[in-house]
Amino acid sequence: MSNDGCALSIDLGGTKVEIAIVDPQGTILTHERLPTHVENGAERVVEDILSGATALMQRSSYKIIAVGAGVAGQISSNGKEVLFAPNLKWRNFPFKEKLEKRLSLPCTILNDVRAATWGEWLHGAGKNCSDFLCLFLGTGIGGGIVAGGHLINGFSNAAGELGHTTLREGGRLCSCGHRGCLEAYAGGWGIAVTLKEAATSSPKKAAALIALAGGDAKALKAEHLSEAVKKNDPFAQEIYSQVIKSLSNGCVTFVNAFNPKLLIFGGGVALGMPMLLEKVQEEVKKSALGATGSPLQVIPATLGNTAVVIGAAAAALQSATFGSDSLRVHSA
């Protein structure tokens, strides 16, 4: 446990808020989870966070020098506003100012996926690596990019949307409105759509899968695929092979574009599927260019659900020490 200044860190999602105190070595010293009452509006959500944070700081005696928050939404380039957070129903909300006013500490606001990438970089699977990608496979697919020793933010602070890269042009309609995105085939919701389509077109072959969903084909989810594959159901294995193929073909795009040393997979869907990383590594090495594919390693994220608070804390401490420009290079 460190005597250095620590960070108060917040992982703000649409259903829950995780609040933690994290030391400079990335260790969570204490934490608390609250529900996010989105229906009460942004101001009340902030009040809940502030009450929780204040109580947590008072119960402990750590020296807090900075506040970091990873938010499930798009953050403005100046790091002050949450421009759009669909799950929170926030638009153009001055979150940084709200936190700083009441906590009287410097606050750093990041997109949650980029916070998690920052966490894996400094204290997780990407430690000491200058060129890697994080792919978080949950319901959707989020991405974080570290290239040449820099976290890529993009011109309007919106880089890393690796789930919304075209995999099958003109294909399945994605939640983003575009067709054929990687997420629509390899994200949790995309896998669920594939399972439901398969259950409709081949109900007999899909019997074991449907049974796992309580007999209701409409209730099929990605985890049922994982379960059925583990039970060696041949139809599930067939579907799983295609999911692996699609995910790998998407990763070929990233590997040929960025030439990372590591592809780090996180998220429930990625880590719940049997042998997913090994299979993706094998496929990508076969299909990428020799120069980009041969050095590649596909490995699991190591921080799990704590990546966002650990990353947001690390970003806040770096920003407090070296200035917020150390986190991003502003574009002309």
Place this chain on the structure above:
Amino acid sequence: MSNDGCALSIDLGGTKVEIAIVDPQGTILTHERLPTHVENGAERVVEDILSGATALMQRSSYKIIAVGAGVAGQISSNGKEVLFAPNLKWRNFPFKEKLEKRLSLPCTILNDVRAATWGEWLHGAGKNCSDFLCLFLGTGIGGGIVAGGHLINGFSNAAGELGHTTLREGGRLCSCGHRGCLEAYAGGWGIAVTLKEAATSSPKKAAALIALAGGDAKALKAEHLSEAVKKNDPFAQEIYSQVIKSLSNGCVTFVNAFNPKLLIFGGGVALGMPMLLEKVQEEVKKSALGATGSPLQVIPATLGNTAVVIGAAAAALQSATFGSDSLRVHSA
């Protein structure tokens, strides 16, 4: 014309070598073109380059302080060797050492597409921009990435292979061995394949196109599509719409992944097609995420065929002044 030290710059391709003297402002002071006699082997090609370069330097009286070379191939991470250059038939060739030994000047070796990107960044369409992509559409598709004010090199110095990103999984076999790459649909050779397929399946509709190829459907090339579109041939326009669509769907990938301010198009195929940039911009803005699509501008490269020599010169001068580490950040 500058009195500062200038660079001797080399653009080494499979059919010709361009040698130039370039000042720090990116102005080509004098230049010469030689054929590349690949069949004579690497050593003789270097001899030809050295003779041409020496003659050029002797004929002029510019003060040369550095040498830059853009090579159509993969360069080792330490910038010393050409690892693989299929059009030159070079493998693991110590090009930097060969040049330095005879010229007694510090030499900087870059991949030619990355050199061109460097040129467009410092002296062309990407001037003063910290987040942009260059897409060079010729026979194939090459890419250069500037993100957060850094040129992205990748872990093994092979980043930017934007032509080899998956557009249609399981689709047309690409020259790289993978299926469904962007290049296989929107690169010059891919467009030619599409034209030949269309001419075979719909010879009547394709009559105007085939006539442009001298009556030989097998001789169809990307420029025939361009010509036929300019003549308002309806079948050509139909095919062209699909090419635009494919190119745009590929660009959606790049825009959502990198969130660039600018997409800079260069190369004969991109700049020869009518209204290509305007159409791609319109399509990409429709299909990318709001946060990444709305700030995007699609613009033409401005240095044309001189991008590689201007970029290699700029990289050589920067490396000579600030050290070679200023060109790349080494990965762990």
